[in-house]
Structure formats: structure tokens, C-alpha cells
Amino acid sequence: MNLRKRAISGIMLAGSMVVMCAIADAASTVSAEAVSVVADTRTDLATDGTAGVVAQLNQVSTDAVEMAAAGVENSQTILVASADEEAQVAEDTEETSAVQEETVSVEESAQADSKEDETTQEADAVEDVQNADVDSETDTENTVDVENTKDIENTKETENIEDTENIQNTENAEWQNRLMADVDEFLYVRASGDADAEIIGKLYKGDVADVVENGDTWIHVVSGDVDGYVNNDYCVSGEDALAYAQENVETEAQVNTNGLRVRNAASEDASVITAVSEGTTLTVDTDAETEDGWVAVKYKGQTAYVSADYVTTELALGEAVTIEEEKAALAKKAEEEAAAKAAQTKETTTVQNASVSASYDDVTLLAALIQCEAGNELYEGQLAVGAVVMNRLRSGAYPSSISGVIYQSGQFPPAGQGMVASIAANGPKSSCVQAAQQALGGSDNTGGATCFSRASSGRAGVVIGNHVFY
Incomplete structure (x- = not known):
């Protein structure tokens, strides 16, 4: 402007x-x-x-x-x-x-x-x-985390490998001076390194001995209370002895706590079969698949699992026995058998219980079981088998039907194997049918027994024919 x-x-x-x-x-x-x-x-x-x-x-x-x-x-x-x-x-x-x-x-x-x-x-x-x-x-942190995780995993794997190797090395070191008898039953232990020397003990299959001194033919060993000599031709030692033991000797799991749960699978969510107390010894099922943290054991004919944290596993190795110890063991066994046999009685008393109504099929099925278990026994033996089935039915601890009792898993082998059904289809013999009808009518000559086995088992009970009822 x-x-x-x-x-x-x-x-x-x-x-x-x-x-x-x-x-x-x-x-x-x-x-x-x-x-x-x-x-x-x-x-x-x-x-x-x-x-x-x-x-x-x-x-x-x-x-x-x-x-x-x-x-x-x-x-x-x-x-x-x-x-x-x-x-x-x-x-x-x-x-x-x-x-x-x-x-x-x-x-x-x-x-x-x-x-x-x-x-x-x-x-x-x-x-x-x-x-x-x-x-x-x-990324670096993630990489570091991943690397740390991998390092931890690798460290754990390394530690596990090292632990396994240490255990193996320890076992190998322990077995360097050990010996086992590679026999079907037992190996004699003699007082000196001579075939004519006195027999002072026996080294049974599965027994282990410590080597005192090696020789070309005879080895000086100590096992239990036995100190003597064994023939080298029938022995394996060192790592071979360890391999032999792992192959031929059962592994046991010693329970270290009370109330340890035995489960049907290797999981904390699996069903509990039973609980065992401290000091119980279980047999390890070495044929079962292994699971980390679990030990497979044999329990009543099936594979079960227990936590590895509460058991100690080891080979069930035995020791040699002296001749005196063996004689004492045989004498004790004979006494026990005699006592069991004395507890058996052949005196039977038949009692009359309430009868149970049953269909034609129930009678036939019971008669077929009697024929499978005691078809060649005296009539009293046939009646006793029928009475066991009826006693189970009345007890309330077993299934509530005749067929349920007979076909209960693991109880009567002929039923599970199909033999009972086969005989029932073809018709049981008359004496077995009569025994079944009398048992259904309430007759019991077993004293209320719910089980039976071979009389030769030595179990206490009422002996009728070739069976003992208890």
C-alpha cells in the first residue's frame, strides 16, 4: 500500500x-x-x-x-x-x-x-x-524362547539319556562280578572245585551269585548263605548275566505308599481297579506298552497301571539255598498241605432252602453247567455244583438270574468257552437235569458254599468227589 x-x-x-x-x-x-x-x-x-x-x-x-x-x-x-x-x-x-x-x-x-x-x-x-x-x-525373544525351550527339552532329553546311561552304566558295573545259572531248574553248588565234592547248596534258575574268584572250569561264588563252587559251563556272567536276567526273571514293583491306586489305563482319569498298601509287591507287565510316569503291572490276570512315582522296580532275583534250608522248606510245605487236608471234611449235610421258580430254559442251562463241571462225578458232586449256583443267586453278591450267574465273566470257564451252550442245545444227561431240579428246589449239600476247586489244591472246605467246596 x-x-x-x-x-x-x-x-x-x-x-x-x-x-x-x-x-x-x-x-x-x-x-x-x-x-x-x-x-x-x-x-x-x-x-x-x-x-x-x-x-x-x-x-x-x-x-x-x-x-x-x-x-x-x-x-x-x-x-x-x-x-x-x-x-x-x-x-x-x-x-x-x-x-x-x-x-x-x-x-x-x-x-x-x-x-x-x-x-x-x-x-x-x-x-x-x-x-x-x-x-x-x-522375534529375537521368541527365537530365544524357542531356543530356550528347545535347549530345555534337549537338556531334559540329554539328562534323561544321561540318567538312562548312568543307570545302565551302574547296572553294568554292578553285574561285572555277578553270575547266574543258565539252566532249566537248578545248578549244584559244591564245597570245592571238583565234580566229586560235597553238594552244599543249589543255585536255582533266576538266582544270582557274586563271583569271588574266576577259574577255567570252576568259579568260586557266594549267594545267600551258600559259599562254594559252580561249574563254569552252566553259567553266564557280567553283561551276559544281566541280559539273561532281564530275559528270564520277572520285574517287581514295590509299593512305597499307602492307598496307591491301581488303574485300568495309564491316566489319572482312568478307572480305579483297587488300592494297595505300602509294602505290596506287584509284578511288572514287561510285555505291555510303556507310558511315561506309569508302570504297567499284572493284576488278577489283566494289565493295570500304577504311578511310577510311588513304586520301586527291580528284578525279582533269588539267592542260592543251602541243602538244610531246602529240606526245611520242603518240610514246612508238607505241614501246610497236611493242615489244609485236615481242614477238609467229607461229611456232608444237606439242608433245604427255599425253592426258586425257574423256566425250562433255566433248568436246561443249569443242567448243562453241571454236566460240564461234574458230569463224571457222583450224583452228590453234581448236586453240589448246582447248589453253588443257587447259593450265589441267593447271596446278592452275584447277578440276580441263573443265566447271569453262569455267564458272569471269569467264573465258569465252560460257559465262557461255549461248552455249556453246546450241551444245552443237544440236551444234558438225565442225572444232571435231576440235580439241577433238586438244586432249584432248595437242596444244598455244600454248607452254603459259593465256590469250588480241585480237591488236590489242598484248600480247606467240604470235599465231595474230586472237588472241594467252600
Whole structure:
């Protein structure tokens, strides 16, 4: 705005000068024309007199005024034009300045934006780098975690391998001076290294002995209370003895806590079969699949599992026995058998219980079982088998039907093997049918027995024919 004022002031000053110059030019022209008019006036004075002179002067005055006015107007036009041009120049200059300022502002803004963009880009780059660093750190941490996990797993595997190797090395070291008899039953232990020497003991299959001194034919050993010599040809020693033991000797699991649960599968969620007390010895089922943290054991004819944390497993190795110890053991066994036999009685008393109504099929099925178990026995023996089935039915501890009792799993082998069904289909013999009917009628000559086995088992009970009922 100040620039425009200064421009207009300059224009007005220049315009004033132009007007003054124009008037001066006009005056010069008028003067020249006046001189010409004076000359002409002199002529007109000579010819026209005073009137001609006056007319000539008026014309000169008029022309002078017009010329001056034209000069002024021309000067004004020039002045206005000049002013407009100057104003336009000023405006252009101002606009140019404004444009330049705007351009500068735009450039500055652009530069600022550029700097801001650069700053943002730098910040983004820094953030990306930081994020990359974070991601890298995270990846590194994850990698480290994975590596640590792998290291831990590898360490555990290494430790397990080392533990296994240590156990194996310990076992191998323990067995370096051990010996076992590679025989079907037993190996004699003699008083000296001679085939004619006195027999002082027996090393049974599965017994282990410590080697005192090796020899080419005879080896000096100690096992239990036996200290003597065994023939080298019938022995295995060192690692071979260990391999023999693992192949031929059962492994036992000694229970170290009370109430240890025996389960039907290697899982804490598996069903509990029973619970055993501390000191109980279970036989390890070495043929079953092994599970980490569990030991497979044999329990009542099936494979069961116990927690490995509460048992100690070891080979069920035996020791040699002296001749005196063996004689004492045989005498004790004979006494026990005699006592069991004395507890058996052949006196039977038949009692009459309440009869049980049964269908034709029940009678046939019971008669078929009697024929399978005691078909060649005396009638009393056949009746006794029928009475056992009826006693179970009345007890409430067994299934509540005749067929349920007969086909209960693991109780009567002929039933599970299909023999009972076969005889029932073909028709049992008459004596067995009669025994079945009398048992259903309530007759019991077993004294309430619910089980029976071979009389030769030595079990206490009532002996009828070849069976003992208890």
C-alpha cells in the first residue's frame, strides 16, 4: 500500500512537470505565431486598417488558448496514461511482490511441509526402525524362547539319556562280578572245585551269585548263605548275566505308599481297579506298552497301571539255598498241605432252602453247567455244583438270574468257552437235569458254599468227589 502511494506521488510530480513543459511549448508556439501575426497585422493594417488588426489578434488569442488547452489535455492524457501505467506497474509490482511473497510463502510452506514430511518420514523411519527393532527384539525373544525351550527339552532329553546311561552304566558295573545259572531248574553248588565234592547248596534258575574268584572250569561264588563252587559251563556272567536276567526273571514293583491306586489305563482319569498298601509287591507287565510316569503291572490276570512315582522296580532275583534250608522248606510245605487236608471234611449235610421258580430254559442251562463241571462225578458232586449256583443267586453278591450267574465273566470257564451252550442245545444227561431240579428246589449239600476247586489244591472246605467246596 505504501508503494502505491509513493508511485502516485511520483506520477503527480512528473505530471506537473509535463504540464509545465507543455505550457511552455504552447507559449513558444503562440509566441512564434504571434510574431507571424504581428507581421501579418502590419500588412493588414496597411490594407484593412484597424479592424483587420483586431480580428487578427483575436484569432491569435483563440488559437493560443486552444493550443494551450490541447497541450494541457494532452499532458493530462499522458499524465493519466503515465499514472495508469505507473499504477499498473505498481499493482503489477505489488502483485508480483505478493506473488513472490506468496511464492515464497508457498515455497516456505512447501519447504516446511517438505521438512515436516521429511521429519514425518524420518519419524516414521525411526518408528519403523524402532518397530523393526521391537519386532526384531520380539522375534529375537521368541527365537530365544524357542531356543530356550528347545535347549530345555534337549537338556531334559540329554539328562534323561544321561540318567538312562548312568543307570545302565551302574547296572553294568554292578553285574561285572555277578553270575547266574543258565539252566532249566537248578545248578549244584559244591564245597570245592571238583565234580566229586560235597553238594552244599543249589543255585536255582533266576538266582544270582557274586563271583569271588574266576577259574577255567570252576568259579568260586557266594549267594545267600551258600559259599562254594559252580561249574563254569552252566553259567553266564557280567553283561551276559544281566541280559539273561532281564530275559528270564520277572520285574517287581514295590509299593512305597499307602492307598496307591491301581488303574485300568495309564491316566489319572482312568478307572480305579483297587488300592494297595505300602509294602505290596506287584509284578511288572514287561510285555505291555510303556507310558511315561506309569508302570504297567499284572493284576488278577489283566494289565493295570500304577504311578511310577510311588513304586520301586527291580528284578525279582533269588539267592542260592543251602541243602538244610531246602529240606526245611520242603518240610514246612508238607505241614501246610497236611493242615489244609485236615481242614477238609467229607461229611456232608444237606439242608433245604427255599425253592426258586425257574423256566425250562433255566433248568436246561443249569443242567448243562453241571454236566460240564461234574458230569463224571457222583450224583452228590453234581448236586453240589448246582447248589453253588443257587447259593450265589441267593447271596446278592452275584447277578440276580441263573443265566447271569453262569455267564458272569471269569467264573465258569465252560460257559465262557461255549461248552455249556453246546450241551444245552443237544440236551444234558438225565442225572444232571435231576440235580439241577433238586438244586432249584432248595437242596444244598455244600454248607452254603459259593465256590469250588480241585480237591488236590489242598484248600480247606467240604470235599465231595474230586472237588472241594467252600
